[in-house]
Amino acid sequence: MFTRGTLIYIGQRLVLIVLAVLGVSSLVFLGIHRLPGDALFSEHLHGDQYQQTLHHYGLDRPLWVQYVNFLAGMIHGDLGESLVNRGVPITPIVLREMSVSAEIGLVALIFTVGIGMTFGVVAAIRQNTWMDYVLSTTSVIGYSMPNFVIATFLILVFGIWLDNFTQGTFYFQIGWPGRYGSIGAIWLPAFALGFPYASIVARLTRASMLEVIRQDYIRTARAKGLREAVIMVRHGLRNALIPVITILGPLVIGIITGGVVIENIFGIPGLGKEFANSILNRDYNIVIGVFTGYAALVGLANLGVDLLYVVIDPRIRY
Amino acid sequence: MAATAAAVVTRPIAPEQASLWSDAWRRLRRNRLALAGVIYLTLVVIVALVSAVWTPYSTFQVGVGIPYAAPNAHHLLGVDGLGRDTLSRLMAGAQISLIVGIGTQILVLAVGVPIGLAAGYFRGAFDQVVTFLINLFYGIPDLLVALILVFLLGPSLTNIIIAIAVTRWMDMARLVRGQTLSLREREFIEAARAAGAKPAKILFGHILPNALGPIIVQATFGVPAAILFEAFLSFLGLGVPPPTPTWGGMAAEGIVTIRISPAMVIAPSIALSLTLMAFNFLGDGLRDALDPRGRR
Numbered sequence: 001m002f003t004r005g006t007l008i009y010i011g012q013r014l015v016l017i018v019l020a021v022l023g024v025s026s027l028v029f030l031g032i033h034r035l036p037g038d039a040l041f042s043e044h045l046h047g048d049q050y051q052q053t054l055h056h057y058g059l060d061r062p063l064w065v066q067y068v069n070f071l072a073g074m075i076h077g078d079l080g081e082s083l084v085n086r087g088v089p090i091t092p093i094v095l096r097e098m099s100v101s102a103e104i105g106l107v108a109l110i111f112t113v114g115i116g117m118t119f120g121v122v123a124a125i126r127q128n129t130w131m132d133y134v135l136s137t138t139s140v141i142g143y144s145m146p147n148f149v150i151a152t153f154l155i156l157v158f159g160i161w162l163d164n165f166t167q168g169t170f171y172f173q174i175g176w177p178g179r180y181g182s183i184g185a186i187w188l189p190a191f192a193l194g195f196p197y198a199s200i201v202a203r204l205t206r207a208s209m210l211e212v213i214r215q216d217y218i219r220t221a222r223a224k225g226l227r228e229a230v231i232m233v234r235h236g237l238r239n240a241l242i243p244v245i246t247i248l249g250p251l252v253i254g255i256i257t258g259g260v261v262i263e264n265i266f267g268i269p270g271l272g273k274e275f276a277n278s279i280l281n282r283d284y285n286i287v288i289g290v291f292t293g294y295a296a297l298v299g300l301a302n303l304g305v306d307l308l309y310v311v312i313d314p315r316i317r318y
Numbered sequence: 319m320a321a322t323a324a325a326v327v328t329r330p331i332a333p334e335q336a337s338l339w340s341d342a343w344r345r346l347r348r349n350r351l352a353l354a355g356v357i358y359l360t361l362v363v364i365v366a367l368v369s370a371v372w373t374p375y376s377t378f379q380v381g382v383g384i385p386y387a388a389p390n391a392h393h394l395l396g397v398d399g400l401g402r403d404t405l406s407r408l409m410a411g412a413q414i415s416l417i418v419g420i421g422t423q424i425l426v427l428a429v430g431v432p433i434g435l436a437a438g439y440f441r442g443a444f445d446q447v448v449t450f451l452i453n454l455f456y457g458i459p460d461l462l463v464a465l466i467l468v469f470l471l472g473p474s475l476t477n478i479i480i481a482i483a484v485t486r487w488m489d490m491a492r493l494v495r496g497q498t499l500s501l502r503e504r505e506f507i508e509a510a511r512a513a514g515a516k517p518a519k520i521l522f523g524h525i526l527p528n529a530l531g532p533i534i535v536q537a538t539f540g541v542p543a544a545i546l547f548e549a550f551l552s553f554l555g556l557g558v559p560p561p562t563p564t565w566g567g568m569a570a571e572g573i574v575t576i577r578i579s580p581a582m583v584i585a586p587s588i589a590l591s592l593t594l595m596a597f598n599f600l601g602d603g604l605r606d607a608l609d610p611r612g613r614r
Contacts (some may be wrong), residue, residue, distance in 0.1 A: 024462075031470050137351075140602070144595035146546050146566075148553050149587040152573055156580060250456070257461035261553055265573060276554060291462065298459055 006310065010303070017299035022074060024295035025288055029070055032284045033063060040083065057083065057285075070288075079289040084281050090289040093274070098293045101263065101270035103180055104190055105255050105301075111187075111194035112201055112251065117244070119198070120205025121237060127210060135202065142199030147258045151192035151265045158188060176268045189266040193258050197251050201244060209240040242313055245305075252301045256294070271297070338531075338608075345607040352603020355596035362593055366416050369409035377410045378402070378561050386579040396581040398571060407563035408585055414564045415545045415593060418479055422544035423537045425483035426490050431533065433487075434494025435521045439502055448495065452488040460485035464547065465556060473559050482547045486540060493536050497529035531608035538604055542597035549590055565590040 040053055054060040057080075058069055073080055079090040123135040158172040177185050212218065213236050221231045260272035267273070271293050278286035346352055374394075375382045383397035390396070395404040437448040455463075467481035501507060502525065510524050549566030551557035558564050565586040572583030 028466065031466060140598050141591075141595060144542065144598050145591045146549055146553075146594075148550075148566075148569060148573070149591050152569065152576065152583050152587055155573075155576060156584075160577060160580075253459045257459045260461065261550060264554070279556075291466075294459065294462060 006307075010307070013299075013303050013306070017296065017303065020299055021292055021295045022071070025074060025292040026067070026071070028288050028291045029067060030063075032287060056086075057081075074292075079292060080285045082283055083285050084283045090286055093286070094271070094289045094293040097269060097271045097274050097290075098297055099180070100176070100268060101256070101259050101272065102297065104186055104193065104263070104268060104270060105252070105259055107183065107186055107190035108194035108197075108255050108259075109252065111191050112197045112255070114198075115195065116198040116201025117205050117237070117241075119202035121209055121232065121240075123202065123206045124209035124213065124240075125232065132206075136206070139199040139202045142202075143196050145196060147192050147196055148261045148265060150195055151189065151262055154188050154192055155265070174266055176266075186268070189262050189268060192265075193255055193262045196258075197254055200247065200251070204244050204247060205240060208243040209236060212236050212240045215239075245309060245312055248305045248308065249302055252305055253298055256297055256301060342531075342604075342607040346603050349603040349606060351599040352607075355599035355603065358592060358596040359600065362412050362596075363416065365409050366412040369406075369413060373403075373406035373409050375403035375406045377406050377563055386575060386582075388579065389581050395585045396579060398568070398582050399575060399579075404568070404582060404585055407568060408565070408589055411563045411565045411568060411586065411589070412593075414475070414558055414562065415548065415590070417475065418482065418548040419541040419545040419597075421479045422482045422486065423540045425479060426487050426540055427533075427537060429483065429487045430490025431494050431526070434491040434496075435498050435525060437491070438495040438498025439517065439521055439525065445495075448491065452492050455485070455488045460547075461550065464551065468551065468556050473556055475558050475562075478548060478551060478557060481551075482544050485547070486543065489540065490533070490536055493532055494529060497532060498525055501525045501528055535601060535605045535608060538597060538601040542594040542601075545590070545597075546594060 040050070045053055051060065058066055061069075070080070077091055079094060082088045082090055082093075119135045119139065123132045126132050155174065158170075159174050162170045162172070172188060173185055174188075175185070176182075213232075218231060218235055221235050259270060260275055262268070263270045263272035264276050271290055274286065275290045275294075278284075278290060369377075379402065381401040382403050383393045383401055385397060385399050385401045387393060387397040393403050393405065395408060398404055398407070433448055437445040463485050464481040467484060468477060471477035471480065498521075507520060507524055510520050515523070548557055548564065549569070552564040552566030553570040555567075555570065557566055560567060568586040569583050569590070572579070572581075572586065576583055
């Protein structure tokens with residue numbers, strides 16, 4: 001499956017990702033220096049103290065020297081240190097938060113594809129029945145609801161109403177327990193993140209499934225006497241999937257950026273939460289780090305999606 | 319024999335004088351969901367217009383009710399944390415959502431349509447540059463682009479409209495480019511060119527009117543996308559700055575106190591979702607009505 005050509009392709013893409021990450025972080029680095037306010041303002045540092053702190057971060061040097069130092073640090077994988085929590089290096093923080101965001105995003109993606117494909121296939125098989133109409137309407141409702149609205153209602157239902165109704169027997173802990181693979185704690189945020197995109201997947205699957213099940217090879221499969229379920233899954237769904245995987249790229253980007261809001265609502269310490277915090281704290285070094293992390297995450301996710309094409313559709317080769 | 323011919327003549331095959339637009343309007347009216355969307359959106363527009371001159375309480379005045387009060391006879395949707403009437407703010411929030419949604423689409427149309435037309439018609443180097451830019455913008459997460467722009471320009475209504483338009487122009491440009499590419503090969507364009515029409519006349523007089531259907535559908539779907547985007551930005555605290563009421567900002571304020579006053583977050587959430595849904599249903603209806611291939 002992964003031939004030599006594929007490996008070369010992966011290498012090229014990795015180089016491009018590094019360049020894109022450098023580009024994004026440079027843009028943010030240069031842009032952020034035009035912003036008003038600074039993290040040191042609230043500390044009421046005066047005179048020598050202030051100068052020493054500035055010198056500690058190299059902020060007293062000309063912008064181009066700062067930029068060269070920043071680039072040199074980036075190449076060594078060093079994003080500098082936090083302006084607010086002095087002496088705390090940013091790279092490990094960003095890496096840890098990237099892995100948290102990636103885990104939520106991955107679970108959300110499983111929801112998106114799982115729910116979307118199920119809805120789409122059922123709606124296509126039962127075309128023009130009440131089930132089709134209910135599922136199609138649910139899809140429009142789904143992608144008309146911002147993920148924070150879905151999150152709000154999930155919190156209301158699972159965090160508050162069910163808790164009150166069952167006198168606390170059912171209690172959904174909102175937040176992150178600090179463990180990976182803790183599906184019990186993150187299925188709710190992941191659902192809120194994935195559901196709007198599930199609607200898009202459902203519409204696409206339905207349309208492409210409707211086209212596929214009218215093909216001759218489906219009739220041939222029926223004529224062979226195969227069971228309906230086998231026909232639908234092995235012959236129908238497999239081919240219906242091809243248009244669906246083409247939107248996986250934008251979908252993954254949507255899930256990653258949607259995480260900014262969801263992580264803040266559910267208090268999950270991923271990149272999105274750090275993003276909001278660092279902006280409020282005016283901790284510009286972390287803001288740059290977070291954008292760098294996002295650029296890397298998006299690049300790697302897109303690469304993953306492109307490699308997935310090869311797995312699902314053997315006709316695609318790199 | 320003669321009788322059959324007369325019968326054929328008296329029973330016209332196609333409805334008389336059915337132009338594309340009246341035909342489309344007839345089909346749109348038959349789509350109940352799209353019609354419900356139109357009615358709801360009309361209501362939202364009326365509410366937005368009314369709120370510009372009258373709201374039950376002042377939109378900005380604090381302390382008109384007990385903070386966090388639940389919905390009651392005086393405050394139909396309750397009171398927010400600063401003692402402002404939620405219904406009044408919800409009504410005024412409709413203005414921002416509509417301005418952002420429609421303003422963004424006007425910008426997107428103004429930028430995307432000419433670029434798409436020119437790229438599709440002239441091809442060559444310009445087309446390659448445009449295609450590259452379109453792919454580039456699709457590759458970058460739109461939320462990050464908008465956030466960087468809002469940082470650089472500063473948060474205000476105009477800048478947010480610009481920031482959203484920057485992340486959305488390529489949808490329109492790509493669509494118009496594709497339409498132009500197929501239309502420019504048609505005979506009537508060749509005839510226009512043979513008759514000596516200038517490129518501007520061909521582009522805006524012949525190609526654009528024939529691509530109008532898909533453009534309208536795309537713009538209709540673009541409005542809810544922009545409204546959603548603004549709600550996102552406001553939710554993150556980077557949208558239209560307070561105290562201007564926006565649905566996203568109201569939901570963000572409300573979610574913090576969801577335990578003590580759920581109405582504060584439910585009201586803007588439902589208003590936002592219904593508006594987005596109405597636009598999406600209308601877009602679906604318009605696509606079915608204007609796209610001849612999709613005729614059932």
